[in-house]
Amino acid sequence: MARPPKFDREEALRSAMHLFWERGFEGTSVNDLTEAMGISAPSLYAAFGDKQALYDAAVDLYELTAVVPPALEAPTAREVFEQMLDRAVKLYTRPNHPRGCFVIADPQLRQRRAVGRAAIADRLRRAQRAGDLAREVNVEALTDYMDTVLRGLSAKARDGASRKQLRAAADLALQAWPTPTKGRVPSSPR
Template identity: 60%
Template sequence: MARPPEFDRAEALVKALHLFWERGYERTTVRDLTEAMGISAPSLYNAFGGKKELFDEAVAAYTGSSTSVVPPALQERTARAVFAKILEIAIREYGSDTQPRGCFVISDPVLIDERLLGRVAIRARMQQACDDGDLPEDSSVEALTDYIDIVLRGLSSIARDGVDPDAMRAAADVALRAWPRPRRRTTRS
């Protein structure tokens, strides 16, 4: 009969996630992880399989959490509302005192595939908005996707540098004011 782990696995995963978030995958060692998690190396390997598997599980926990920025915003009715919701969630989450600041996915260079998934989802939503007439006819879906991505990366970066959430909100307000106005719909008489 296997012995139950002598630690809280979920709590250890959160500690590992925060360490990866602060340092990145490449700069985090197994020793760093075991110290942060309060477990031995054999316990880490037995519970998680190894550093890579632990990292993958931490990424899945982060991207599947309720603190995720992009997915919940994509359900908003208009493209502008999508962007506003993304900004609102990003400011709340990137500036939170309960976790490392900024965005884990944006901050770690090895998470390029996760960033790409976010861009694909944003691009699809902007294309839908364009098709629905919610954006000007001359709108570039690619440029709007880049714009949202750049603003999110900027907010993550300044949050990691310790900028106050009020300053992040002021910058987000400027970005939101630059959003293109939708086409006017003509009504038939």
């Protein structure tokens, strides 16, 4: 009978997440992971599988508190963007965490970034159908804008920008939000 692991799995996963977040998949060795997690290589493999499975679990853990998914539930498209910016400013500059966005930072996560971008575009299309976003707004261009702003905030945070600096940039980005067509009253999104 296999013995239960003698470490806190969640804490070990959190340590691995931080290391992958700082260094990326390619820049992190199994030796680096075992040292950061405080476990042996056999324990790592027994608890998480291989390095790729551990990486995937770390990304999943990160995405539980990420910027985009929770913000997509906001009642209006503008509030979606506001919440994304608010979350990015706070999360990208948290003390005791790597700076910036894990998903944006690692080149290996291109597919996850594409999924996030598609979710934003879908939410904007729903807003447009509901009358919350003017029909003349180019959803693809607005999605690219939102994605570019988040990527920029992440890069600035990784380069050491303060929360105050990110907040100022986010506030300015929000000013570029398309204004509703005169005379139209947006309905609630469905």
